[in-house]
């Protein structure tokens with residue numbers, strides 16, 4: 346499969362303002378130099394604890410936030426070089442689905458209006474055709490025509506997520522970012538929605554970036570997984586490789602905390618010390634060093650380079666530096 350998306354050294358720093366003159370006192374480096382590429386029709390997951398920068402990364406990739414530095418190439422074009430007005434025309438190619446569809450679906454609009462609106466906004470067809478497409482789309486996501494006249498509050502959480510999926514896909518996007526899209530749902534509803542997403546990916550030939558704090562959820566649908574910590578990518582590998590043989594101490598700890606992950610050898614639970622540090626005041630050297638059981642002198646002074654240590658298996662940790 347060809348590469349569709351290439352993220353190069355992406356940074357998003359937010360200024361912290363303070364004092365009488367509200368001057369910039371420092372920066373939160375929410376995303377601090379991440380790089381990866383995604384192939385066509387692939388599902389790439391970004392995992393990490395809350396506050397690690399994964400949502401900010403997703404939004405910056407879609408240009409919902411302006412980047413501080415870096416490049417995002419999509420089908421051979423740097424998205425950040427496209428003028429604002431021209432980018433508006435491309436916006437439909439990139440859709441974002443959130444955790445809480447209730448806050449992203451206008452409560453005053455019926456399902457039909459919610460589905461017709463993006464088609465008309467992007468000038469993709471006539472109103473009559475849009476209504477036809479809305480009928481097809483509700484059916485495709487497991488709802489029915491009788492739901493078209495109803496309002497978001499009349500649905501369960503899982504059904505509302507089906508509506509936001511329908512709204513995102515009705516314009517036939519190329520890349521869909523799913524930000525904690527199933528996190529608010531019960532486990533049984535979660536798996537229904539995940540299966541729906543897998544089916545739709547094939548039918549609509551979609552490329553997914555799946556953002557989640559839950560390594561268990563992403564396991565079954567991801568082709569590759571990247572693990573973020575304090576704005577940086579700690580490890581990135583094919584799903585099987587990451588779960589069978591995690592290299593980074595952070596990934597090892599996250600995986601050891603999942604109770605019934607069926608691994609052949611029983612791994613010992615690694616308890617992480619402390620919390621994620623304040624992102625406005627990160628530690629020197631390796632961002633993970635304050636919680637790392639393997640931290641050593643070098644980790645205090647040098648931030649490890651993100652490097653490929655095996656075939657398509659990347660890690661940022663001094664334990665894998667060439668001796």
Ligand code: SF4
Nearest residue numbers: 631634637644662663
């Ligand atoms: Fe731990 Fe050092 Fe590796 Fe960071 S670089 S993960 S502190 S061993």
Ligand code: MG
Nearest residue numbers: 395396399400
């Ligand atoms: Mg988030």
